[in-house]
Amino acid sequence: MWLDLEPRGDEVAAVYAPSQPSKDSTPFTPDSPQAWLRLALAVLIGSVGAVGMWSVVVVMPVVQQEFATSRGAVSFAATMIFLGFGVGGVIMGKITDRLGIVPAMAVSIAFLTGSYVLAGLSTALWQFIVISFMMGLGTSATFAPLMAEASHWFERYRGLAVTIVASGNYVAGTFWPPLINWSTQAYGWRATHVGIGIAVGLLMTILLLVLRRVMGGSAAQDHSNALPPRIDLKLSANTLTVLLCIASISCCVAMAMPQVHIVAYCGDLGYGVARGAEMLSLMMACGIISRIGSGYLADKIGGIPTLLIGSVAQGFALLFYLFFDGLTSLYLISAMFGLFQGGIVPSYAIIVRESMPASEAATRVGIVIMASVFGMSGGGWISGVIFDATGSSAAAFLNGVIWNALNIVIVTALLLRARARSRLAMA
Structure with missing residues (x-):
């Protein structure tokens, strides 16, 4: 179920309370x-x-x-x-x-x-x-x-x-x-x-x-008329946005290595770029399944736990790239990577909506997504630089694992804070 953190007192309720519908507004029922x-x-x-x-x-x-x-x-x-x-x-x-x-x-x-x-x-x-x-x-x-x-x-x-x-x-x-x-x-x-x-x-x-x-x-x-946020982390909107941006950059730097370099990686291994293109397509197809599945999971347990699960799973997939480089293994790992990473980026949008007012949701989501784009573009470049310097893709994959670990640390901290706030609310 959701992390059940309802409005926490008069002060928070006053900040997050939705405005009254205007006389001209058309009634709308969520989930209808x-x-x-x-x-x-x-x-x-x-x-x-x-x-x-x-x-x-x-x-x-x-x-x-x-x-x-x-x-x-x-x-x-x-x-x-x-x-x-x-x-x-x-x-x-x-x-x-x-x-x-x-x-x-x-x-x-x-x-x-x-x-x-x-x-x-x-x-x-x-x-x-x-x-x-x-x-x-x-x-x-x-x-x-x-x-x-x-x-x-x-x-x-x-x-x-x-x-x-x-x-x-x-x-x-x-x-x-x-x-x-x-x-x-x-x-x-x-x-x-x-x-x-x-x-x-x-x-x-x-x-x-x-x-x-x-x-x-x-x-x-x-x-x-949108409903108020579900959780209160006792963080300002700006602070939470910065933390989510750092987390978004770190996970997308890690994500960029397979997505940007899998085709070239297969060429380096002698399998040909066509095999790498097939792996990329397989990764994207599995990503669709992952995105929809992660949304279903977020409705059950919330956005922060869903993001943490995806991030940990992505880290394991990156580790597999370090130890297996056979053709069949790479197909399987690429499919697995797609299943693990597809729901990560949308989870940030879910977290923003769970914890911030609806009136600024699109702006805040846009800021976090911008950070993820910078992470993807920068991650692809960094991976190439590391390969040029070391002559090995293993070092680039390891770099992704390290960045992914930073994401796990931040998201874990947010989850622990959310649970602590939940216990205080129920006390």
Whole structure:
């Protein structure tokens, strides 16, 4: 069951008490059929809009060839997408907290449509790289803000809802790359980008209009009437946000080694990059199962214990990479790693909603997700540097284990604090 920490006295209750519904607000019941309909629309929006996280990986070789540049130079476009995704999560989260998810998604549609069309018209690599930052900004609204928004629609199944929305990113990673590759081969990467911009703009606009109609206009009313936090760690929102950011960076540095380098690692072992790509796909597919499963678990035991379980399991999977490097073993470990790590990042969104007011949930989730993005991008780079310095992937995997241990320490401390507060509340 949940860590049952109800409002703790008049002072906390006054801080976290939801505002009174306005006369014009439309009644909404959490966990209702309408909530599930909203969730289905949110997943579809996320699956379409997350194209920005995957398209550059597919077109990178042809863009490199056309602009006659190095792999490192063209790879900077992916870095800019991650940067835009991280920064955009905070900006779009603030818009969501102030105005609702509908205006935030409208901004997302404008950025995605415009950036893809401009990318198709770019005449120099620097233009493509700058535009990639805009892609990241547009994509960002489909992750952290959308997860935070979905958390307001559910009470009993909040964890499951958040992780289902987060799975939209992995769904996009499943169907967009093959489609983009086919279009690039048939029509070229420029026409493909323009086509993506038009298709995403139309599809997301239609889905957003349907969502707006289902929500009865603005989502801000759901923020004002949302239930108060479930747990009180007796930490300020800023302090808790900083701790979650450090934890997020540490776990994602650890997560980055297999996700970023598994393809190259298989090439180094002589198995070929195709086997590594298959392992990466297997990892992502298992990650979808993990995300949904972790949401179900969070609804039973809470976000902090769920995060701790995922982090400990991820640490064990990293250790297995240190001791086994056979082809069959790597397939099994990669599948296991996907099952363990998929629910970690969404757990942060669940923890934020459990312990902070709904009025700032999207902003806080955006900040923590931005930290996780920096952890992923920095972790991938650090792993490469360690490999270059040592000539061994084992040292890079060990680096991931150490960072993962830091995450376990922080999350364990939060769990112990939560349990101590629970005992005091029941005394």
